Amino acid sequence: MSPASPSSSSRRGRPARAPVRPRRASLAARGLLAAAERDLQQIILDIHDGPVQDIFGALSQIQVLRHRPELQTGDASVVLGRVAASLERALGEIRNFIGAFRPPEFERRPLGAILEQLVVQHESLTGATVDFSLATPLPDDVPLSLKISLYRILQEALANATRHAGVTSFEVLARADRRHIVVRVRDRGRGFNVAKVLKKEIDVGVAGGHFGLRGMRDRVAIMNGKLSISSGRGGTVVTIRLPLS
Amino acid sequence: MIKVLLVDDHPLVLEGLRGLMESEPGIEVVGTTTDGARVVDLARQYRPDVVVLDLELGATNGYDVLTKLRAEQVPARVLVLTAYGDGESLRAALEHHADGIALKTDSPARTIDAIRAVNAGVLVFPQAARRWMRKPTDRAVAGPSALSDREREVWRHLASGLSNAAIARKLGVSPSTVKFHTQNLFQKLGVGNRTAAAVEYEKQIPAAARGRERG
Numbered sequence: 393m394s395p396a397s398p399s400s401s402s403r404r405g406r407p408a409r410a411p412v413r414p415r416r417a418s419l420a421a422r423g424l425l426a427a428a429e430r431d432l433q434q435i436i437l438d439i440h441d442g443p444v445q446d447i448f449g450a451l452s453q454i455q456v457l458r459h460r461p462e463l464q465t466g467d468a469s470v471v472l473g474r475v476a477a478s479l480e481r482a483l484g485e486i487r488n489f490i491g492a493f494r495p496p497e498f499e500r501r502p503l504g505a506i507l508e509q510l511v512v513q514h515e516s517l518t519g520a521t522v523d524f525s526l527a528t529p530l531p532d533d534v535p536l537s538l539k540i541s542l543y544r545i546l547q548e549a550l551a552n553a554t555r556h557a558g559v560t561s562f563e564v565l566a567r568a569d570r571r572h573i574v575v576r577v578r579d580r581g582r583g584f585n586v587a588k589v590l591k592k593e594i595d596v597g598v599a600g601g602h603f604g605l606r607g608m609r610d611r612v613a614i615m616n617g618k619l620s621i622s623s624g625r626g627g628t629v630v631t632i633r634l635p636l637s
Numbered sequence: 638m639i640k641v642l643l644v645d646d647h648p649l650v651l652e653g654l655r656g657l658m659e660s661e662p663g664i665e666v667v668g669t670t671t672d673g674a675r676v677v678d679l680a681r682q683y684r685p686d687v688v689v690l691d692l693e694l695g696a697t698n699g700y701d702v703l704t705k706l707r708a709e710q711v712p713a714r715v716l717v718l719t720a721y722g723d724g725e726s727l728r729a730a731l732e733h734h735a736d737g738i739a740l741k742t743d744s745p746a747r748t749i750d751a752i753r754a755v756n757a758g759v760l761v762f763p764q765a766a767r768r769w770m771r772k773p774t775d776r777a778v779a780g781p782s783a784l785s786d787r788e789r790e791v792w793r794h795l796a797s798g799l800s801n802a803a804i805a806r807k808l809g810v811s812p813s814t815v816k817f818h819t820q821n822l823f824q825k826l827g828v829g830n831r832t833a834a835a836v837e838y839e840k841q842i843p844a845a846a847r848g849r850e851r852g
Contacts, residue, residue, distance in 0.1 A: 440693070444720040444741050445647040452653025452745040459660040480744050484813075487722060487742030496725040508768075509724030515765035516722065519816070 421614045422537035429495045429540055436494050444486060451479045491517045492547070498539050503573070504530040506543055507566060514550045520560045522550065527567035531636065534573070538634055541615045542575060545608050549577040549630045552604045557581025557628060573634050580627035608632075639756045642685035643669040644676050644702070645718065646694045650741070654689070657745055664752065673697025680711045687752050689739075692719045703733045714755040718748060727766040737761025747817060750785075754821050757783045764820050767829075781841050783825045791818040795831055796838035 454476050457463055463472060491513060496506045504526055511524040546564065553562050559581040566575045590605055605621070608630075612619040617634035641658060643666055645651045651669050658664045667683040670676065673694035680688060688706065692699030703715055714736040719726060722740045730738045737760060739751040751761045760770060784792065787808075794804045801819065805812040819831070828834050 440720045445650055448720075448741040448745060449647060449649030449653040452650070452657045455745055456653070456656035456660055476744075480811075483742045483744075486720070487740065490721060490742065491723050494721060494723045494725070496723070501725075505728075509728055511724075512727060512763075512765045512768070513724035516724075516727070516763040 418614060418616065422535075425537050425540045425614070426498075429498065432493050433495055436490055439486060439490065444483070447479050447483055447486075451476060451483070454479070488517060492551075495540075496543065498536055498543070502530070502532045503534050503539055503542070504566070506539060507546060507564070507575070510543055510547055510550075511564060514547070514554070518554050518560075520550075520554055520562060523561070523563045525563075525565055527565055528569075530566060530568050530573065534636060538573070538615060538636070541611050541617075542573065542632065542634060545611050545619075545632050546575055546577065548604050548608050549632070553577060553579045553581065553628065553630075556584060559627075568636070571636055573636060575632045577630045577632075578627065583623040583625055583628055586621050586623050639664045639687060639752060640667045640683065640685045641665065641752060642667060642676070642679055642683055642688045642713070644671075644673065644688060644694065644699075645669075645691035646671040646673075647691070650691070654745060654748065657749065658752075661749055664749070671695075673699065673702045676702045677705050677709055677711060680706060680713055685713050686756050687714045687716055689716050689718050689748070689752065690735075692717060692721075700729065700733050703735060707734050714758075716748075716751055716755050716761070722763070727762060728769055731762065731766065731769045743813070743817075747814070750787075750817065750821075753785065757825070759783070759821055759824050761821065761824075764823065781826065781837075784822065788818050788822045788825070791815060792822050792826075792834065792838055793842075795819065795822075796835040798835075 454472055458469070458472050458476070463469055496509050498506065501509070507530075508524055511522045514520060515522055550562065550564075554560075557579040559579055561579075563578045564575065565578075566573070568574070586605075590609075609619055612632060612634070615634045617632065619633075620631045622629050641664060643651055643654055643658075645654070648671070651671065655666050655669055658666050667685050668679050670679055671694070674697060676688065676690070688711075690699050690702060694702070699717065699719075703717070706713070706715060715734075717730045717735045717738045718741060719730075719738065720741040722738070722742065727738065736755040737751050739748040739761070754761045762770065781789075790808065791804055794807060799807070801812045801815040805815045808815070819834070823829065823834060826834055826837050828837055
């Protein structure tokens with residue numbers, strides 16, 4: 393027998409678990425979005441306060457040593473050069489990690505501002521150009537879960553486009569009507585087979601490879617929204633549509 | 638001589654940066670502190686040209702210090718030094734009227750370059766953050782005379798059509814360092830992209846002088 397589903401347990405008159413109503417499950421999932429962002433914030437703060445300060449401080453001291461005349465030639469100078477280069481690489485990796493994952497001030501910033509910040513951050517980290525525009529003003533009083541979802545979904549859409557489209561310029565257009573927020577990401581790159589990629593991303597587990605589309609789809613589902621992706625020779629258009637309430 | 642006040646609550650960072658700046662020509666560290674509450678007083682006492690300000694100062698928030706420096710009209714450029722280069726941090730630094738942002742996740746040599754740039758009146762922010770910048774002022778567009786030797790070299794290669802990666806190979810530095818120089822270059826020249834910078838090169842550097850530049 394399968395693990396207790398609400399209907400099977402009630403038939404037997406002794407529910408093994410309290411049934412979870414879909415609506416409540418969805419609300420719980422939205423609550424977890426903020427918790428996940430808080431965890432991320434804490435991890436990044438720990439990296440900031442620990443390794444970043446130490447590596448940056450150590451690298452500064454190594455640069456001072458490299459200025460000494462007796463250390464500008466010979467084996468020591470080669471070793472110091474290598475050490476400096478590997479510390480710089482470590483910092484570079486941390487920079488990309490922090491840049492991508494540090495949450496913006498979701499509570500303080502309006503939706504349009506956090507989307508624009510994401511676009512600037514993406515341009516700054518990748519060197520890509522993103523044409524960002526609002527077709528209508530976006531409402532200020534949207535739920536926190538919607539801001540988090542839209543931010544992370546757009547981030548994944550831009551990352552996917554940058555990784556796979558083979559082009560370096562993208563368009564992001566956002567608009568709102570009375571009931572929805574719609575964000576469209578377009579590239580004019582090489583396109584891909586949507587069905588094939590989605591099929592590959594089923595059941596990737598925790599250690600699976602890239603699951604960008606799957607993650608986007610799951611985040612959209614939590615918000616009862618719609619995700620549509622059309623892709624072909626002319627490029628890819630990803631449209632995210634989330635209800636305001 | 639550029640006089641610098643260093644503010645950071647991490648002793649190793651303070652010691653490292655101080656040592657590095659002392660070995661740099663044209664830069665003098667006039668004071669250091671780990672205490673955000675003392676920054677305004679120290680700035681009045683030492684009259685630095687540039688305050689290098691960490692944002693995490695224990696109990697004090699670096700932005701509060703920056704707000705106070707601006708409110709008290711302390712006449713120093715302020716370079717924010719942080720590990721955070723995300724969109725939120727860039728925007729917050731601009732909103733608090735910093736003159737630039739240097740990252741602890743970049744090489745410390747970049748912090749030195751950024752100190753020189755803000756001292757020359759350049760707003761040091763990634764190109765992508767331009768959309769949030771104050772309207773260009775006279776001091777934001779400094780002109781070719783404000784270019785450092787390295788920036789001038791990058792400008793020449795850029796004008797000859799080389800990519801950042803190719804320039805990096807030629808100069809023996811990383812592409813991100815070239816990107817940093819091009820951004821400062823664009824700002825000093827008051828241009829928005831490579832093409833405009835190349836056109837400006839043709840305009841500003843007479844053909845006869847280009848050979849000398851190569852020398």
